Amino acid sequence: MEALAATIAARREAGEESYTHRLLVGSVDAPLKKLMEEAGEVALAAKDVEGWATSSVAAALGFDAARGAQPDAVDVQLPAEYGQAVDHLRYEAADVVYHLLVVLERYGVGLEEFAAELNNRMTEQERPDGAIRLKDEYVRRR
Numbered sequence: 457m458e459a460l461a462a463t464i465a466a467r468r469e470a471g472e473e474s475y476t477h478r479l480l481v482g483s484v485d486a487p488l489k490k491l492m493e494e495a496g497e498v499a500l501a502a503k504d505v506e507g508w509a510t511s512s513v514a515a516a517l518g519f520d521a522a523r524g525a526q527p528d529a530v531d532v533q534l535p536a537e538y539g540q541a542v543d544h545l546r547y548e549a550a551d552v553v554y555h556l557l558v559v560l561e562r563y564g565v566g567l568e569e570f571a572a573e574l575n576n577r578m579t580e581q582e583r584p585d586g587a588i589r590l591k592d593e594y595v596r597r598r
């Protein structure tokens with residue numbers, strides 16, 4: 457994530473051949489539209505995973521019912537498509553994170569500041585030692 461955020465920031469100085477550069481300096485509507493589009497694709501991909509899981513459970517229950525069995529536990533065989541759907545979910549999630557980092561970069565929110573925002577929401581027990589916090593040196597606008 458740090459390497460990606462640094463690459464995105466450096467693309468401010470790149471040429472028009474860079475997709476990231478165009479998202480950083482062109483109309484903001486472009487990265488915002490992509491962010492929303494990719495978030496929608498994550499939702500659809502997750503529903504696809506759900507679909508393969510529930511149809512597999514339904515198939516296993518139907519198989520047991522056909523045998524007249526009343527099992528305590530159902531042996532669900534997840535098909536290859538389930539794994540492919542999870543892979544697809546991960547792929548779309550990466551598209552969201554990339555476009556989110558581009559949008560944050562456009563408005564000067566670096567990865568460190570973003571991490572500090574998340575760290576601030578953690579309980580003392582969750583937060584690792586030395587975690588970056590939202591302090592004046594990270595945030596100049598508060």
Ligand SMILES: N=c1c2ncn([C@@H]3O[C@H](COP(=O)(O)OP(=O)(O)OP(=O)(O)O)[C@@H](O)[C@H]3O)c2ncn1[C@@H]1O[C@H](COP(=O)(O)O)[C@@H](O)[C@H]1O
Nearest residue numbers: 460463464467470473474475476477497548550551554555
């Ligand atoms: N991580 C990414 C990254 N993730 C997604 N994308 C681009 O985001 C766009 C997504 O658009 P689409 O949805 O049309 O493409 P898709 O994901 O194939 O299709 P869908 O299945 O989502 O519909 C594609 O053009 C991808 O290339 C990215 N473009 C760049 N990066 C990183 O940014 C660096 C700089 O890239 P440049 O833009 O080439 O400077 C790269 O080296 C990468 O590390």
